[in-house]
Amino acid sequence: MNTFIDFKIKILDCVGVSSMYYSTISLRRLAKTFILKSIDIRQETHMTKRQEIFNFLKQADFSARELSKAVSIREKEIYDHLQHIEKSAKNKGYKFKVFAAQCISCGYTFKKRDRLTRPGRCPICKKEQIDPPRFQIV
Ligand SMILES: [Zn+2]
Numbered sequence: 107m108n109t110f111i112d113f114k115i116k117i118l119d120c121v122g123v124s125s126m127y128y129s130t131i132s133l134r135r136l137a138k139t140f141i142l143k144s145i146d147i148r149q150e151t152h153m154t155k156r157q158e159i160f161n162f163l164k165q166a167d168f169s170a171r172e173l174s175k176a177v178s179i180r181e182k183e184i185y186d187h188l189q190h191i192e193k194s195a196k197n198k199g200y201k202f203k204v205f206a207a208q209c210i211s212c213g214y215t216f217k218k219r220d221r222l223t224r225p226g227r228c229p230i231c232k233k234e235q236i237d238p239p240r241f242q243i244v
Contacts, residue, residue, distance in 0.1 A: 134166075137166060138166055138168070138172070141162065141165045141166055142162075142172070142175070142176050155177050155179055155183075155187065156187045156190060156191060158176075158177045159173055159176075159177055159184065159187050159188070159191060160191055160194070160195070160243065162176055162177070163191065163195075163202075163241055163242055163243040164200075164243045166242065167203070167205055167240040167241060167242035168240060168241060168242070169224075169238040169239065169240050169241075170184040170185060170188070170222075170223070170224070170238065170239075170241075171238065173241075185222055185223055188222050188241060189222065191243075192222075195243045200243045200244065201243070201244045202241065202242075202243055203241065203242045203243070203244055204222065204239055204240075204241055205239060205240040205241070205242070206219065206239060207219065207224060207225050207236050207237060207238055207239040208236070208237045209228035209230065209231060209233060209235070209236055209237075210233070210235040210236065210237055211228065211231050211233040211235055212228060212230055212231040212233070214228050214229070214230045214231070216236075216239070219239075222239065222241070223239075224236055224238040224239065
């Protein structure tokens with residue numbers, strides 16, 4: 107979470123307001139927006155989509171949809187990249203963290219799920235509003 111502290115400082119510099127007005131959640135959201143817009147991550151133009159995704163995941167946790175918007179490819183392709191990124195992250199000595207998907211209605215967490223994709227619906231309450239899994243490289 108150290109990166110978030112750095113980003114917090116940067117964001118507060120940008121918007122010029124006191125941190126006391128920000129809850130942790132809105133701060134995380136702001137930090138993510140900041141990361142997604144930051145140019146230095148994508149400075150090297152020769153970077154592949156996979157490298158771009160890798161770099162984003164080293165900064166913070168992202169869902170496949172967020173990554174899809176960030177690197178301008180379809181969500182489906184993100185999952186293909188993530189499978190490779192998971193392996194290469196481990197080979198490079200990083201940890202590929204998966205924050206489990208969660209049912210918005212009842213709070214059920216999809217902890218035992220091996221697949222990286224978003225689950226279709228909740229096995230407990232059968233609702234389809236699922237907070238998607240998020241990924242991060244640490
Ligand atoms: Zn549920």
